[in-house]
Amino acid sequence: MDLFSQSWSALRAAVGGLREEDFARPSGCTGWLVRDLVCHLVIDAQDVLITLATPADGEPTRDAVTYWEVSDTPPRGDDPLDALTVRLAAAYEDPGLLMFHLDDVGSAAGRAALLADPALRVGTRGEILTVADYLSAYVMEWTLHHLDLIAYLPDPEQPPAEGLARSREVLERIAGAAFPASFSDADALLVGTGRRSPTETERSELGDLAATLPLRLG
Known part of the structure; x- marks a missing residue:
């Protein structure tokens, strides 16, 4: 839970450190500008608040690893929900309003996570998880989107090292294999999820794992 907060x-x-012109830059998410990604983070924060306020009965059906589903369909950016996010982001017009909304809802989501009982079972997407597993799954969400946010920014601030390491560990468990030690945690995540293609050297180092990539998580 500390790693979620971090x-x-x-x-x-x-x-919060973005300049106004940065919102019009592309992000690491296919078809999305930075402003679209920030709008998606507002929706993510709302989802955290909703889930933490949705207690569930029964045994957990997912954990921090099985929360993630792997899709065979490459993202194109024209999914109906993705398209709605783009329209919502454009409706803000002033990036300052978008940043204010994220700070407002995002702060509330952060506080709710700190106050939540880790053992409580909550429901989301038709599944049941403990709060601890749900928040652990979101470490991957935040880390990947941090990489998406800074993909085309000059002098970007990288995600926390601990979050990168944990996300790599989860991705390796999903893949059923470890990435080569020569890969940094960030490179393992970017290549592993298809956010960039491996170089010829990297592909050679990946060996049989290369045939199973990318892992498109949803």
Whole structure:
């Protein structure tokens, strides 16, 4: 839960450091500008608040690793929900309003996470998780989107090292194999999730794992 707070705080701080012109830059998410990604983070924060306020009965059906589903479909940026996010982001017009909304809702999500009982079971997407596993899964969400946010920014501030390491560990468990030690945690995440293509050297180092990539998480 501490890692959730650390990763989320770092991501929000990175958004807070954006200049107005940065919102019109592309992000690491296919088809999205930085402003679209920031709008998505507002929705993510709302999802955290909703889930933490949705207690569930029954045994957990997912954990921090099985929370993630791997899709065979490459993102194109024209999914109906993605398209709605783009329209919502454009409706803000002033990036300052978007940043204010993220700070407002994001702060509340951060506080709710700190106050939540880790053993409580909550429901989301038709599944049941403990709060601890749900928030652990979101470390990956925040870390990947931090990398998306800074993909085309000059002199970007990287995500926390602990969040990168944990996210790599989770991705390796999803893949059922470890990435080569020569890969940095960030490179393992970027290549592993298809955010960039591996170089010829990296592909050679990946060996049989290369055939299973990318892992498109949803």
